[in-house]
Amino acid sequence: MAKAENELTWKDLEIGCIVTEPGSARSYSTGTWRSQRPTYDFSRCIKCGLCALYCPEGCIGPNKEGHFEANMYYCKGCGICARECWPRVITMVEEEEK
Amino acid sequence: MEKLSLYVPKLVQKFEKFAPGHRACIGCGEALAVRMAFKAIGRNVIVANATGCMEIVASQLPNITWEVPWIHTLFENTSAVASGVEAAYKVMRRKGLGELPEGTKIVAIGGDGGTSDIGIQSLSGAMERGHDFTYICFDNEGYMNTGTQRSSATPFGARTTTSPPGKKSIGQFSWKKDMPAIAAAHNIPYVATATPSYPFDMMEKVAKAVATPGPAYVHVLSVCPNGWGTANAMTVRMGRLAVECGMFPLYEIENGTYKMSLDLPKLRPVTDYLKPQVRFRHLSDDNVKKIQARVELEYQKLLEKAENGSKKSKGNRKTDTAKKSER
Amino acid sequence: MTTRVGVEVSIAVADAVKLCNADVVAAYPITPQTHIVEHLAELVANGELEAEYIPVESEHSAMSACLGSSATGARTFTATSSQGLALMNEVLFIASGMLPIVMAVANRALSSPLSIWGDHSDVMSVRDTGWVQIFVENGQQAIDNTICAFKIGEDKRVLLPVMVHLDGFNLTHVIEPIIFPEESEVAKFLPPNKYPLPLNPNKPVAMGDFAPPFIFTEAKWAQEFNIEKSKAVVLEVWDQFAKAFGRRYQPVEKYKTEGAKTLILTMGSFSETASVAIDEMRADGNEVGQVRLRLWRPFPFEELRQAVQNVDNLIILDRAVSVGGPVGPVASEVKSALYGLAKRPKVVSFVGGLGGRDITVNSFKDIIKKGIDIARTGSKTEFEVYGVRE
Numbered sequence: 001m002a003k004a005e006n007e008l009t010w011k012d013l014e015i016g017c018i019v020t021e022p023g024s025a026r027s028y029s030t031g032t033w034r035s036q037r038p039t040y041d042f043s044r045c046i047k048c049g050l051c052a053l054y055c056p057e058g059c060i061g062p063n064k065e066g067h068f069e070a071n072m073y074y075c076k077g078c079g080i081c082a083r084e085c086w087p088r089v090i091t092m093v094e095e096e097e098k
Numbered sequence: 099m100e101k102l103s104l105y106v107p108k109l110v111q112k113f114e115k116f117a118p119g120h121r122a123c124i125g126c127g128e129a130l131a132v133r134m135a136f137k138a139i140g141r142n143v144i145v146a147n148a149t150g151c152m153e154i155v156a157s158q159l160p161n162i163t164w165e166v167p168w169i170h171t172l173f174e175n176t177s178a179v180a181s182g183v184e185a186a187y188k189v190m191r192r193k194g195l196g197e198l199p200e201g202t203k204i205v206a207i208g209g210d211g212g213t214s215d216i217g218i219q220s221l222s223g224a225m226e227r228g229h230d231f232t233y234i235c236f237d238n239e240g241y242m243n244t245g246t247q248r249s250s251a252t253p254f255g256a257r258t259t260t261s262p263p264g265k266k267s268i269g270q271f272s273w274k275k276d277m278p279a280i281a282a283a284h285n286i287p288y289v290a291t292a293t294p295s296y297p298f299d300m301m302e303k304v305a306k307a308v309a310t311p312g313p314a315y316v317h318v319l320s321v322c323p324n325g326w327g328t329a330n331a332m333t334v335r336m337g338r339l340a341v342e343c344g345m346f347p348l349y350e351i352e353n354g355t356y357k358m359s360l361d362l363p364k365l366r367p368v369t370d371y372l373k374p375q376v377r378f379r380h381l382s383d384d385n386v387k388k389i390q391a392r393v394e395l396e397y398q399k400l401l402e403k404a405e406n407g408s409k410k411s412k413g414n415r416k417t418d419t420a421k422k423s424e425r
Numbered sequence: 426m427t428t429r430v431g432v433e434v435s436i437a438v439a440d441a442v443k444l445c446n447a448d449v450v451a452a453y454p455i456t457p458q459t460h461i462v463e464h465l466a467e468l469v470a471n472g473e474l475e476a477e478y479i480p481v482e483s484e485h486s487a488m489s490a491c492l493g494s495s496a497t498g499a500r501t502f503t504a505t506s507s508q509g510l511a512l513m514n515e516v517l518f519i520a521s522g523m524l525p526i527v528m529a530v531a532n533r534a535l536s537s538p539l540s541i542w543g544d545h546s547d548v549m550s551v552r553d554t555g556w557v558q559i560f561v562e563n564g565q566q567a568i569d570n571t572i573c574a575f576k577i578g579e580d581k582r583v584l585l586p587v588m589v590h591l592d593g594f595n596l597t598h599v600i601e602p603i604i605f606p607e608e609s610e611v612a613k614f615l616p617p618n619k620y621p622l623p624l625n626p627n628k629p630v631a632m633g634d635f636a637p638p639f640i641f642t643e644a645k646w647a648q649e650f651n652i653e654k655s656k657a658v659v660l661e662v663w664d665q666f667a668k669a670f671g672r673r674y675q676p677v678e679k680y681k682t683e684g685a686k687t688l689i690l691t692m693g694s695f696s697e698t699a700s701v702a703i704d705e706m707r708a709d710g711n712e713v714g715q716v717r718l719r720l721w722r723p724f725p726f727e728e729l730r731q732a733v734q735n736v737d738n739l740i741i742l743d744r745a746v747s748v749g750g751p752v753g754p755v756a757s758e759v760k761s762a763l764y765g766l767a768k769r770p771k772v773v774s775f776v777g778g779l780g781g782r783d784i785t786v787n788s789f790k791d792i793i794k795k796g797i798d799i800a801r802t803g804s805k806t807e808f809e810v811y812g813v814r815e
Contacts, residue, residue: 010644010646010650013160014622015584015621015651016622017634017644018622018631019159019631019632021162022164022166024161024162025120025161025163026118028119028121030118030119034124048106054130054294055130056125056133056333057120058114058117058133071118074118076125078331079125080330080333083331083334083335084335142626144626147633153635158634158637159634159640161634162634167624167629168631168633169493169631169632171519171633172516175516177486178481178485178487178489178490179490179492180493181479181490182449182451182479182490182492182494182496182497183493183497185477185490185494186477186493186494189449189499190497192475195498195617197627199625202626219483219486220482223481223483227479227480
């Protein structure tokens with residue numbers, strides 16, 4: 001959706017306000033919500049993937065080395081991954097003002 | 099190391115049908131549950147969604163979080179809409195219309211309010227008529243999307259905005275409605291309880307439910323950090339505590355036969371589960387004792403049903419009575 | 426070869442649905458529509474209609490099942506009356522967002538007090554739901570317009586649900602001679618349903634997003650624009666029907682209006698009784714005529730104005746009461762349609778025929794005479810109730 005919200009006209013709407021682009025909400029950056037972010041000590045990571053399974057956003061995936069890392073575009077900083085990671089790879093730190 | 103790499107990456111679908119970018123609260127247990135449930139279901143699925151948290155966070159015009167066909171209409175009619183989709187699917191395949199793929203699953207999802215309160219009629223009707231669909235209730239124990247009001251799934255004593263504790267009230271005055279039992283009373287082939295804190299158990303149950311011909315019902319405990327007053331990071335742990343203290347037992351009912359999913363030799367005291375939640379902080383010791391007694395009683399009844407079930411399935415072997423102590 | 430049979434109108438409507446090869450029927454019984462769903466059950470049970478019959482547990486679920494079914498792309502039908510129509514009220518608004526569904530409404534009085542007999546109060550309670558609404562007066566019109574309803578609703582330029590209103594008991598339970606077209610002729614007239622954006626895993630869509638304030642107005646305007654545009658399709662379908670089957674329908678139908686100074690406006694099966702009254706009064710030299718409103722939504726402003734603007738008096742018979750408001754709902758809408766005209770008739774609003782109360786030919790003559798008097802002398806009240814025993 002290239003147009004900004006308040007630029008959409010009634011003609012931009014599909015019949016019945018049906019949305020025809022599945023997953024279009026992926027464009028919304030929920031990462032702007034966070035007040036803390038995950039940091040990693042990958043030397044401990046055993047690549048079990050449990051953090052990816054437990055993430056409510058579904059934004060954790062394997063990086064080039066196969067270690068699981070959160071996508072900062074979406075990460076809301078809930079800390080579930082840090083809590084559930086049993087080798088203790090992940091530590092939550094306060095998000096800094098940029 | 100190789101053995102461990104068989105875990106999540108290989109066992110779980112990668113594709114996110116409930117994509118990131120949704121507007122659920124930080125640490126939302128229900129979003130986790132929905133995401134997980136749909137990893138146990140194939141790509142050919144049509145979802146009917148009741149009004150509620152998951153519907154609102156996923157569907158603000160002009161976008162949508164879902165990667166599969168999805169329909170939301172009203173609050174109480176999800177099962178009826180799913181019945182219509184199922185009937186249309188059947189007849190269109192028969193008549194050769196619409197090019198719908200074979201083996202498309204129809205899944206109806208709703209919250210506890212939309213299932214056990216306002217939606218119970220349409221659910222009951224759809225189950226009685228035997229439509230081939232799966233109903234997944236995402237139970238966060240209250241009307242959370244509107245700001246934490248009580249529902250019939252809110253546990254005894256809980257603080258909600260419409261059951262606040264005060265001089266004349268202890269909080270929620272009634273016990274949690276047993277929806278799985280109500281579903282089972284409709285004689286449907288498969289009923290299960292699950293929670294995302296036990297992910298593989300949950301995904302197996304959802305896969306079983308979806309594969310079962312006819313109606314299937316899965317009741318999923320979804321931790322709500324906002325509504326329950328728990329820390330965001332504790333979502334998965336709270337679900338585990340709920341199961342371990344017996345407040346949310348995990349079991350299946352296959353064709354009327356009860357089967358426990360977990361062997362818990364001893365239940366944790368309920369205070370372990372109640373203490374970390376703000377909604378239970380006001381409870382008097384007496385009421386906590388009441389809850390403990392009731393949880394133990396209900397759990398015992400459940401074990402007996404499961405035992406009867408296993409006796410039935412093992413046939414006439416009388417040696418089972420000797421094995422009772424093993425349970 | 427077409428057949429002409431004497432058959433109860435409810436049964437005929439069910440047969441019309443069969444001729445249209447409906448795919449899904451959601452059914453909940455309520456007097457006086459019950460015979461429609463009963464006969465449909467028989468047709469499906471005998472394999473005469475290849476469809477899924479969903480015996481739902483309430484009218485709310487009936488319309489909800491229709492939503493799911495139509496969204497998947499199936500040709501969908503249901504029927505209801507008064508209390509059922511009221512119960513499914515919120516679902517009607519959802520359907521008119523975008524889904525073609527055909528519903529036969531056997532018009533019956535809304536409680537309270539409880540009445541199973543016919544009037545238009547149930548129709549008047551759903552004026553704003555956004556459905557295309559058509560009134561019929563006899564059995565032939567009932568089946569013809571059921572067939573047209575599918576064609577109108579499923580048209581790509583419309584994609585709206587359609588209500589066909591027939592009077593409860595007065596029409597649903599009478600036996601009339603009806604000409605049934607052949608199924609093959611109907612199949613030629615009515616192409617298969619091809620909803621453009623159905624629920625299909627091959628091409629996923631999402632229906633039912635919520636609209637925050639920045640877009641709600643646009644969504645509503647799109648809906649209004651669509652229903653206004655769909656009037657052209659209604660006229661087109663009626664025209665095609667006339668060419669295929671020889672019977673022509675119009676949004677506003679005039680009966681012996683030549684030289685009339687006073688017109689009576691009626692809707693539904695009472696129109697036929699009123700026509701007899703007009704015949705007799707004209708034979709006695711009275712300059713009277715009749716106008717029948719057939720298309721109720723979208724409201725036919727142009728056709729109505731053209732039909733009535735040059736007469737002196739327009740008497741409107743309402744079979745419903747808008748309690749505490751402009752009492753005759755049809756009268757209030759007609760008055761509003763005529764308000765902007767430089768030259769317009771005096772409108773007299775009569776309310777009668779409530780809850781199954783009959784209006785005979787002589788009563789109609791009485792109403793017209795009274796109406797002409799009131800138009801001349803003025804009235805102390807907003808409306809007149811006909812036949813209430815004081």
